[in-house]
Amino acid sequence: MIDRRVTIKDIAMRLNLSTSTVSRALHDHHALKRETIKKVKDLASKLNFVPNIAALNLLNKRTNRIAIVVPEITNHFFSMALTGIQNFIVSTEYNLMVCLSNDSYQEEVAIIENLRQIQIDGLLVSRSSRTKNFDHFRQLQSYSIPIVLFDRDCKGLKADKVLVDDYSGAFQAIEYFIKSGCKNIAHIAGVKNVSIKNNRLQGYLDALKKHGLPVIKKNIVYTKGFNYEDGIKPVELLLNSKHPPDAIFAMNDRLAISAMYVANKLNLRIPDDVSIIGFDDEPHSIYFTPALSSVSQPGYGMGMLSARILLKKLSEKGGLVNDFRYEVFKPELITRSSSKKI
Amino acid sequence: MIDRRVTIKDIAMRLNLSTSTVSRALHDHHALKRETIKKVKDLASKLNFVPNIAALNLLNKRTNRIAIVVPEITNHFFSMALTGIQNFIVSTEYNLMVCLSNDSYQEEVAIIENLRQIQIDGLLVSRSSRTKNFDHFRQLQSYSIPIVLFDRDCKGLKADKVLVDDYSGAFQAIEYFIKSGCKNIAHIAGVKNVSIKNNRLQGYLDALKKHGLPVIKKNIVYTKGFNYEDGIKPVELLLNSKHPPDAIFAMNDRLAISAMYVANKLNLRIPDDVSIIGFDDEPHSIYFTPALSSVSQPGYGMGMLSARILLKKLSEKGGLVNDFRYEVFKPELITRSSSKKI
DNA sequence: TTGTAGGCGTTATCAG
DNA sequence: CTGATAACGCCTACAA
Numbered sequence: 049m050i051d052r053r054v055t056i057k058d059i060a061m062r063l064n065l066s067t068s069t070v071s072r073a074l075h076d077h078h079a080l081k082r083e084t085i086k087k088v089k090d091l092a093s094k095l096n097f098v099p100n101i102a103a104l105n106l107l108n109k110r111t112n113r114i115a116i117v118v119p120e121i122t123n124h125f126f127s128m129a130l131t132g133i134q135n136f137i138v139s140t141e142y143n144l145m146v147c148l149s150n151d152s153y154q155e156e157v158a159i160i161e162n163l164r165q166i167q168i169d170g171l172l173v174s175r176s177s178r179t180k181n182f183d184h185f186r187q188l189q190s191y192s193i194p195i196v197l198f199d200r201d202c203k204g205l206k207a208d209k210v211l212v213d214d215y216s217g218a219f220q221a222i223e224y225f226i227k228s229g230c231k232n233i234a235h236i237a238g239v240k241n242v243s244i245k246n247n248r249l250q251g252y253l254d255a256l257k258k259h260g261l262p263v264i265k266k267n268i269v270y271t272k273g274f275n276y277e278d279g280i281k282p283v284e285l286l287l288n289s290k291h292p293p294d295a296i297f298a299m300n301d302r303l304a305i306s307a308m309y310v311a312n313k314l315n316l317r318i319p320d321d322v323s324i325i326g327f328d329d330e331p332h333s334i335y336f337t338p339a340l341s342s343v344s345q346p347g348y349g350m351g352m353l354s355a356r357i358l359l360k361k362l363s364e365k366g367g368l369v370n371d372f373r374y375e376v377f378k379p380e381l382i383t384r385s386s387s388k389k390i
Numbered sequence: 391m392i393d394r395r396v397t398i399k400d401i402a403m404r405l406n407l408s409t410s411t412v413s414r415a416l417h418d419h420h421a422l423k424r425e426t427i428k429k430v431k432d433l434a435s436k437l438n439f440v441p442n443i444a445a446l447n448l449l450n451k452r453t454n455r456i457a458i459v460v461p462e463i464t465n466h467f468f469s470m471a472l473t474g475i476q477n478f479i480v481s482t483e484y485n486l487m488v489c490l491s492n493d494s495y496q497e498e499v500a501i502i503e504n505l506r507q508i509q510i511d512g513l514l515v516s517r518s519s520r521t522k523n524f525d526h527f528r529q530l531q532s533y534s535i536p537i538v539l540f541d542r543d544c545k546g547l548k549a550d551k552v553l554v555d556d557y558s559g560a561f562q563a564i565e566y567f568i569k570s571g572c573k574n575i576a577h578i579a580g581v582k583n584v585s586i587k588n589n590r591l592q593g594y595l596d597a598l599k600k601h602g603l604p605v606i607k608k609n610i611v612y613t614k615g616f617n618y619e620d621g622i623k624p625v626e627l628l629l630n631s632k633h634p635p636d637a638i639f640a641m642n643d644r645l646a647i648s649a650m651y652v653a654n655k656l657n658l659r660i661p662d663d664v665s666i667i668g669f670d671d672e673p674h675s676i677y678f679t680p681a682l683s684s685v686s687q688p689g690y691g692m693g694m695l696s697a698r699i700l701l702k703k704l705s706e707k708g709g710l711v712n713d714f715r716y717e718v719f720k721p722e723l724i725t726r727s728s729s730k731k732i
Numbered sequence: 733t734t735g736t737a738g739g740c741g742t743t744a745t746c747a748g
Numbered sequence: 749c750t751g752a753t754a755a756c757g758c759c760t761a762c763a764a
Contacts, residue, residue: 101507101509102447105447106444106445112508121469121472122469127463131463134488134490135490138490143508144487145485145487145488146472146487148476150477159480162480164440165440166443166485167442167444191395276673276674276676305677309679331464331617331618332618332672335618335647336677336678
C-alpha cells in the first residue's frame with residue numbers, strides 16, 4: 049500500500065533541486081539543462097508521479113469536469129448518445145459525470161443546483177420532458193458555464209444545440225404511408241401536454257395536409273407514458289373503433305411495438321390491415337415479426353458532436369463567445385416489413 | 391455573468407471578520423456568538439456562496455469522485471445497474487464518472503491508468519469479458535482505492551463483490567425444460583474462451599447431469615459476439631442439423647431472440663417444436679411472439695447495493711479494512727410462452 | 733540555469 | 749469568542 053502519493057516536493061528533495069525546477073522540468077521548460085530535465089523526468093516516472101489534480105484545479109480555477117444530464121439511459125438513443133460522448137471525452141483531459149433526471153423536472157433542477165455546488169466546467173443536457181422553465185439552466189450559464197443541448201430543445205434558451213429533425217422524420221414516415229396507399233393514418237403522440245417531440249406531431253399533421261388527407265381527432269392518440277405498456281390500452285381502443293386506421297405512426301419504437309403487439313392479438317395482419325412505423329430504430333426492432341419499420345436517429349454521432357462542441361467552447365474560454373452552434377441531424381426512415389411496400 | 395465565485399475571504403472582508411471565523415460560522419462552531427453565525431450565514435446565502443471543492447479536496451486529500459467502469463451501457467442490465475448506482479450516489483457528496491470499456495481489455499487498462507492519474511476515491515467495476523489479468527485493478531488498490539466488483543467476478547482479486555448467481559439461473563432454466571418434457575437441450579454459450587458467464591454453461595451441464603441427460607457436444611453452440619446478429623448463423627446450423635434440439639437456453643436475451651427469429655424463419659413452432667429461454671429479461675422480450683421466457687437479474691438493486699458498499703468502505707477509510715463483502719443475488723426464471731408449460 | 737516567495741480557498745491548531 | 753498562521757500541491761513572477 050502506498051499511503052501518500054509522491055509530489056514534486058519529494059522529487060525535489062531527492063534530487064537536491066527546488067520544486068520550481070522540478071515543475072519546470074516536467075513541463076520541458078526551455079531554459080533548463082537537458083540533463084536536469086532528464087534527471088527529473090526519469091525519477092518522476094520511476095516514482096509513478098502524477099500531478100495532484102486538486103492542486104491544479106485550485107490553481108487554474110477549473111475543474112476538468114463536465115456533466116451530462118439525461119432523462120434516462122435505459123433507452124437506445126440515450127445510451128448511444130452517451131456512448132458517443134464518452135468515447136470522445138475519454139481522449140481528452142476532461143472527465144464526465146453522468147446524471148439522470150428520471151425525466152422529472154424537480155430532479156433536474158436539483159441536479160443542476162448540485163452541479164453548481166460541485167462545480168463543473170461545462171454541461172451537456174437533454175432536458176426532461178416535463179421541463180418548461182429553463183431558469184435553472186440560465187443560472188448555471190450566469191457562472192460562465194457553457195451548455196450544449198442535445199436532442200431536446202429548450203426554446204428561448206441561448207445555448208449550443210445539437211438536435212434531430214423530428215419534423216422531417218415524422219413527415220417522411222407519413223408520406224411513405226400515403227405513397228403505399230394508406231388513407232387513414234393514426235399517430236401515437238405520447239403524453240399529452242408534454243411538449244417534447246411535438247415536432248413529430250407537427251410533421252404528421254403537415255404531411256396529411258400536404259396530401260389532402262383530413263386530420264381526424266380520434267386518430268391522434270395520447271398515452272400515459274412513453275413505455276411499451278403505456279401503448280396497449282390506447283391502441284386497443286384505436287383498433288377496436290369504428291373506423292380503425294390502416295396505418296399507425298408511433299412517436300417511439302416502444303409504443304410502436306405495443307401497437308404491433310395489440311394488432312397481433314386482434315389478429316390483424318401487419319402491414320396488410322395496418323401498417324406500423326416507429327421512431328428510434330432500436331436494435332431489437334428488426335427481430336420482431338414483422339420487422340418494425342422505424343425512423344433512425346444518429347445518437348452516437350450526435351453525442352460525439354455535442355461533446356466536441358462543448359470542448360471547443362471550453363478551449364476558447366477566454367472570450368465569452370456569444371456565438372452558438374445550431375446543428376440539426378436528419379433522421380432516416382428505415383422501411384421493413386411492418387409497412388407496405390411502395 | 392459572474393466571473394469570480396465568492397469565497398470566504400469576500401465574506402470575511404465585508405463583515406470585518408477573519409476567514410477562520412467565517413469558516414467556523416459556516417460549520418456552526420459551538421464557540422461562536424449566535425449573532426456572528428447568523429450574520430455570516432445570511433451574507434453567504436445572499437451571495438450564493440458555495441465552498442470551493444478543489445480547495446477542500448486539496449486539503450482533505452480526497453477527490454469526492456468515484457468511477458464506474460462497465461463494458462457498455464446499451465444493454466438493459468448495465469443501464470439498470472447504472473441507474474441504481476446513480477440514484478444512490480446522487481444523495482451523497484460523491485459524484486460519479488462513467489467509463490466504458492467497450493468490452494475491450496486494452497481500453498479497460500487504459501481507463502484504469504487514466505483514473506489513476508485523474509484520481510478517484512473508489513471504483514465500481516464490471517470487467518470486460520476479455521480481461522484475464524487483473525493487475526491493473528491491483529495497482530489501483532495499491533493506492534488504497536477500494537474496488538467493488540459487480541456482476542462479473544475477477545477470480546482471485548480481493549475486493550467487495552456483488553454478483554448474480556448465474557449458475558442457479560441456468561440450472562433453473564434447464565430443469566424447467568426437463569420438467570416440461572424436453573430431452574435434447576442446446577445451449578448458446580456466447581463467445582468461446584471468453585470466460586465471462588461460464589457459470590451459465592456450468593449450470594447447464596450440471597442440470598443435464600443431475601437428470602441423467604447426456605451432454606452432446608454439438609448442442610453447445612458458440613458465437614462470435616453477444617449480439618442479435620451473432621446468433622443467427624450458429625442457430626441456423628443447430629436447427630438444421632440432423633437431430634435438432636427441442637429446447638434452447640441462450641446465455642442472454644439477444645441471442646435467445648435471434649434463436650426465436652431463426653426458428654420462426656424455419657417455420658418451427660415455439661414452444662411446441664423448440665422451447666426457448668433467454669437470460670436478462672430485457673423489457674421488450676415480453677412483446678415478442680411468443681413472449682420470451684427469460685432469467686431475470688435485479689440490475690437496479692445490484693447497482694444500488696454496490697454503490698452502498700463502496701460508500702460504506704470509503705467512510706471507514708481509516709482502517710484499511712481487509713474484510714470484503716461477497717453478495718450473490720439469486721436470479722429468477724420468468725416463464726412465458728416461448729417455453730412449454732410444465 | 734536555478735531558487736525564492738506568494739497565492740489558489742479552505743480548515744485546523746494555537747494563541748490571545 | 750475570535751484572529752493569525754501554516755498547510756494541502758502546484759505554478760509563475762521575480763530574483764539571483
